[in-house]
Amino acid sequence: AQSVTQPDIHITVSEGASLELRCNYSYGATPYLFWYVQSPGQGLQLLLKYFSGDTLVQGIKGFEAEFKRSQSSFNLRKPSVHWSDAAEYFCAVGSFGNTPLVFGKGTRLSVIA
Amino acid sequence: EPEVTQTPSHQVTQMGQEVILRCVPISNHLYFYWYRQILGQKVEFLVSFYNNEISEKSEIFDDQFSVERPDGSNFTLKIRSTKLEDSAMYFCASRALNEQFFGPGTRLTVL
Numbered sequence: 001a002q003s004v005t006q007p008d009i010h011i012t013v014s015e016g017a018s019l020e021l022r023c024n025y026s027y028g029a030t031p032y033l034f035w036y037v038q039s040p041g042q043g044l045q046l047l048l049k050y051f052s053g054d055t056l057v058q059g060i061k062g063f064e065a066e067f068k069r070s071q072s073s074f075n076l077r078k079p080s081v082h083w084s085d086a087a088e089y090f091c092a093v094g095s096f097g098n099t100p101l102v103f104g105k106g107t108r109l110s111v112i113a
Numbered sequence: 114e115p116e117v118t119q120t121p122s123h124q125v126t127q128m129g130q131e132v133i134l135r136c137v138p139i140s141n142h143l144y145f146y147w148y149r150q151i152l153g154q155k156v157e158f159l160v161s162f163y164n165n166e167i168s169e170k171s172e173i174f175d176d177q178f179s180v181e182r183p184d185g186s187n188f189t190l191k192i193r194s195t196k197l198e199d200s201a202m203y204f205c206a207s208r209a210l211n212e213q214f215f216g217p218g219t220r221l222t223v224l
Contacts, residue, residue: 032211043217044156044204051211090156094211098144098168100158101213 002027004091004104012110013081021076021107023091033074034092034101035065044090050074061085086111115139117216119205125222129194134219136188136205144208145188147180149173149201150218156204162188195223 005024013019025031032051036044048059055067065076074091088108092101118137126132138145147159160170162180179191188207192199200223206213 034212036215041220044215046212046214049212092156094213096211098161098163098208100146100161100169100171101148101156102158103156105155 002093002102004093004102006089006091006104006107008107009105010108010110012112015083015111015113016080019076019078019081019085019109021089021091021109023074023076023104024072025074025091025093025102026072027093027095027102029095029099032094032096033065033067034094035059035063035074035076036090036092036103037061038088038090038106040087047076047089081109081111083111083113085109117205117207117214119203119216119219121219122217123220123222125224126195128197128223132192132195132221134190134192134203134205134221136190136216137186138188138205138207139209139214140186142207142209142214144168145180145182146206146208146213147190148204148206148215150204151198151201159190159203192221195221197223199223 003026034049035047047063050057050067088106090106091104094101120135145162150156160174161168177193181189202218204218205216
């Protein structure tokens with residue numbers, strides 16, 4: 001079965017600290033991987049995506065993610081967190097063609113001074 | 114930059130009433146989707162639509178739900194007789210290449 005696991009429900013980091021949000025997937029086909037961010041009451045904004053090629057992908061707002069096929073992971077990182085990064089982060093997996101995205105349950109990020 | 118739009122942003126309805134959620138996908142996209150997110154939970158796929166017909170639907174998408182592309186621009190989700198458990202944020206998405214672009218969502222509250 002296709003699934004995405006985000007093992008951390010809630011993470012709190014200090015402003016300026018580094019961040020890593022974990023994502024593991026189980027998918028039968030070649031996975032296309034995405035990270036979305038959702039601020040309270042808002043829609044889903046795409047942070048970055050991986051289709052193929054270089055396994056380290058850069059996204060918006062200073063985020064990056066690394067695809068590790070051997071670990072079925074696609075962890076999101078940021079070297080220095082800003083207070084405005086506080087939001088819910090969703091990892092999602094899809095594939096080529098008209099396949100729907102499968103989302104993880106999300107990780108809520110809180111940022112403290 | 115083109116974007117997916119959704120109306121209304123918030124819909125309040127009484128249980129048993131019909132609601133229609135509207136979406137305008139990005140104009141040159143051909144694949145359309147509806148997802149929903151119950152408060153505090155993950156985003157779940159409802160249905161995908163291509164060439165004026167449903168291409169895939171989840172088990173959530175039962176007979177109470179229907180989708181339609183009534184004209185060249187709108188894409189609608191109808192819930193025939195709303196239940197309390199239909200309260201959720203509903204997201205429309207359209208696809209280009211392998212990326213789905215999401216609208217801002219419609220928050221549906223069923224009382």
